[in-house]
Amino acid sequence: MPALRDVIVVGAGPNGLTAAVELARRGFSVELFEAADTVGGGARTREMTLPGFHHDPCSAAHPMGANSPAFRRMPLERHGLEWLHAPNALAHPFSDGTAAVLTRSVGQSAMSLGPRDAGAYRRLVEPFLGAGWEALCEDFLSLGLALDGRLPKAPLRLARFGLTGGQPASWIARRFRDERARGVFAGLAAHVGAPLGGVATGGVALMFALMAHAEGWPVAQGGSQAISDALAGYLRELGGVVHTGVEVRRLDELPPARAYVFDTSPWALARIAGLGRAYDGFRAGTSVFKIDYALDGPVPWTAPEARRATTVHLGPTYRVINDAVTRAVRGQAPTVPFLITTQPGVVDPARAPEGKQVFWAYGHVPGGWEGDATRVVEAQLERFAPGFRDLVLARAVSGPPQLAAYNPNYVDGDIASGAVTGLQLLIRPKLARVPYATAHPAVYLCSSASPPGPGVHGMSGHNAARAVWRRLRAEG
Template sequence: MSPDAVVVGSGPNGLVAAILLARAGRRVLLLEAAGRFGGGLRSGELTLPGRVHDLGATVMAMTLASPAFRELRLQGVEFAQPPIAAAHPFDDRPAVLVHRDVRRTAEGLGRDAGAWLATVGATAGGGLPLAEMLLKPLGPWTAPPSAYVRAAAFGAMAALPATTFARSAFRTAEGRAAIAGMAAHSMLDLRRPITAGYGLMLASLAHTVGWPVVRGGSQVLADALVAELRSLGGEAVTGHRVRRLSELDAPTIVLDVTPRQFMSMADLPDGYARRLRGFRYGPGVFKLDWALDGPVPWRDPAVADAGTVHLGGTLEEIVLSEAETAAGRHSPRPYVLLVQPYAADPSRGGHTLWAYCHVPNGSPADMTDAVETQIERYAPGFRDRVLARHAMGPAALEAANPNLVGGDLSGGLASLGQFVRRPVWSPAPWRTPLPGVFLCSSSTPPGPGVHGMGGWQAARLALRP
C-alpha cells in the first residue's frame, strides 16, 4: 500500500513531522540517505572502541523547552543534567558558573548580580510560555497574557547587538564575557542586531530547563523517535537517497533539507526559486572530538562540573574572534565552544570531549592547534590527557550530513534578515509552492536547535483540511 506521506530526512525536525503525521492516522514513509537515523542526533565511536561521541548536538536545552517534544511525551529517553550548566573561565580570575538556580548564578557575579537577575533572570521568569513563543516566532500562540508582557520586555533587549547589551546592562568583565559567550552560539558578528537575544534565550534556558544531555548519547533520542514512528505503523528506511521529488508518490511530502538541496530536487516556480537562491548560509565550524584518559585539568577546578564551557576570554576578545569569522578570516585565538558530556553522563565509555570553533563557510583550514591552544590556556596539560582525537572540518561535516552546507550547523545565517525569513518571507514558510510539499529543516523558523518545531509546523500545515 502506498504511503499517504513521505518524509525525507531523519533529523529531529523530520522525525517529529513523521510522528505527528502518523499519530493523525497517515501512512508515513520516512527515508534517510545515511546508514543511520538521526541527522544531527547521531552518535558513534569516532576515536576509540567503546567511546560514544555525538556527531552533532549534545546539549538538549531546547528539547526540554520545545512544545513539539513535550507533546510527543517520548518514553525511554533519560535527560541527565550536569552539576553546572555552563562555565566561562578566565586567565586571571575564577570562572563564571551558570547554575540551574538563577540566584546562585547571580551571586557569583558580584556587582552584576542585579543585572543578571533583571535580564537573564527576568527572561527565565517567563518560563515555558515565553520559551514557547520564542520557538513559535510566527505563531500560533496559546500563551497566557502575562507571557506577552514578558515577550515585549525580552524583545526590547533581544533586538540589540550583544556588544551594546553587554556594555549597557553589565559593569564587570565577568558579566559582559558571560553574555558574549552565550551570544556567540549564534555564529554571528556580535555587533549585529538580535545577537543579544540569542545570548539571553540560551542563558535563560539554563535556569528554566537546564542544559542536559541524553544519557547514552544523542543517538538514543533519535532511536526513540524512530521506534515511536514504527509503533504507529510508520515505515523508516535508511540508505535511501532521494535525488528528485519525481521519485516519490504520495499526496504529502515533507522535506528535512535546506534550500540548496530542495532546488536540486524539484523544478520550482521562477519567483520562488529566485528567493531561495538569495538565502544565505552562515559560517562553518571546525569540530574536534577527543578520547581522554581523565577529566580536563582546568585551572579553575569548578569548571570540571560544567557540561558546556565557553572559551574566549573577555567580551572584547570574543567579539574580535566572531568579527574575524564574519569577515571571512580565521581568528588566531578563536572562540571555542566545548562540551564535556561526562560531567552529566558517565555512561559513554570514558572521558569523551568535543569542541568546535567558527570558521568561514567551507574553510579548508585545520584549526586543531588553535582550538587545543585555547583549551591549554585554561587547562594546562590538556594535551597530555589526549588518547585519540578526531577532526571534522566543513567539508567532512557536509559529507556526513548534507544539511551542514559549508559546515554551517544553523541551516542558514541566523541574522535579523533571516530570523523569520527562513528560507523566504511568508506567513507560513514551511509551505512551498508545490502542492502537498513542505519544508521542515532548520532553514525554516525557528531555526537551529534540537526542538523539532520546524517539523511540528510543517506537519500542522500538512494536516489542515
C-alpha cells in the same frame, strides 16, 4: 497503482522525525526516508576515535531539547531518552582561574558574575521565568506560524521579551559593569556564529540563559543518538514507517502522497522538487572547526567550576569572543578562537572506557574553509586546562569539508543550515506568510533553515507539521 500516503518526510534529523511524529499522532499515514544508514542528522552518536569512545558528531548538550514544547508532549522517556544534568549547566572560565556558571539557580548564577552585576543579571532574566516560562518558550519557538494565524499564549510576556531580545547582544552587554558578565553574555550570543552587534543576537543569548535556569543544559544518556532513536521509536509505535539508506534525488522517486515534508537544506529541496532558483537569495553562513577527543582522564580545568559542567565556553572576554566570530564572518582564519566545548563524562561516564573521557571542542571558521585550526584550538584549551595535550589518546578533526560530507544539510560546513546574521536570523528561508510552505502546493520545508532555526528542538518540524495538517484537514 501504489497506495496514496498522507505524508512523506524526507530526512530523519530531529525536525524530520518530529514532523513525522506530529502528523502520525493526528492519524495521518506517514513514511520517512533517510539517505544515511541511521536516523539522526545532527543528533547522532558513534565511535569516531577509538573503540569504546562514543562521540556526538554534532550537537551534544541540549538546552533546546530539554526545553522543547514539542519534545515535552511526547513520551520519549518510554523510548529510552533520559536527560542527565550536571551541577553546572555552563561554566565560563577566566584567566584568573575562576569561572562564572549558569545553574538552575538564578541567584547562584548571578553571584558568580560578581557582586556589581548580580542585580543587573537578575533583573534581566527573572521577569521571564516562573509560571509563564513554558508559554513564553513555546511562543518564541513558534514565531514562524505567527503570520498564519497562531496567537501567542503569553502575548504580553512575549512582547516584553521582544523589546529586550530584539536588541543586539552588544547593547544588552552594556547593562553589565564588569568583564565577567559581559563575557558570559557574549559567549551565549556567539552560538549563532555572528558578530554581537547583529539584530536580535541579544535574544539568542537571553533565551539560552533562560533555558539554563528553567530546564538546564543536559546531555542525553548514551549520546545524542538517544534523542533520534526515541523519536523514531515513537513514530513506529504510531504506525509510521522509517526507511534508511534511501537517497532521494527527485520527487517522482517517492511514493505518491498528499504532502511532502523536507528536512533538508532549501537548496536540496529546490533541486529535488524542481523549484529552480527559489532559494538563491538564502545564504549559507559560517562553519566550525570541531575536534572530538578520546582522553585518558577528565579535562584538567584550572577552574573547579568547569569540572562540574557539561558545557564550557572559552573566550574569555567580550572582545575576544566578538573578534573570533567576526573573523569567521569576514572569511579570515582563526587566531584566538572562542570555543564551545562539551564533556558528557561529567554525568555519563559510560560514554568511554572506565577512567577515560570523550570531549569535543569547536570554534567558528569561514564557510568552506580548508585550513587546520588544531594548533590554535589546543592552545586555547591549554590556556584554561594546562596539561590537556598530555591526556589526548586520539582525535577526530572535522573542518567544513568533513562536516559537509557528513551531513548534506551542512552546505560549506554550515551547521546552522543557513547564515544567522542580519535578517536571516529572523526571516528563514525567505519572507512568507507560512515559511514552511513552498511554491509547490504539496511540498514543505521543516529543517533548521526554517523558523525557529538551528538547534535540537524539533520545533521547525512541529511548526511545519502544523501547517501541513491544517491544509490536509481543510481538504478533508
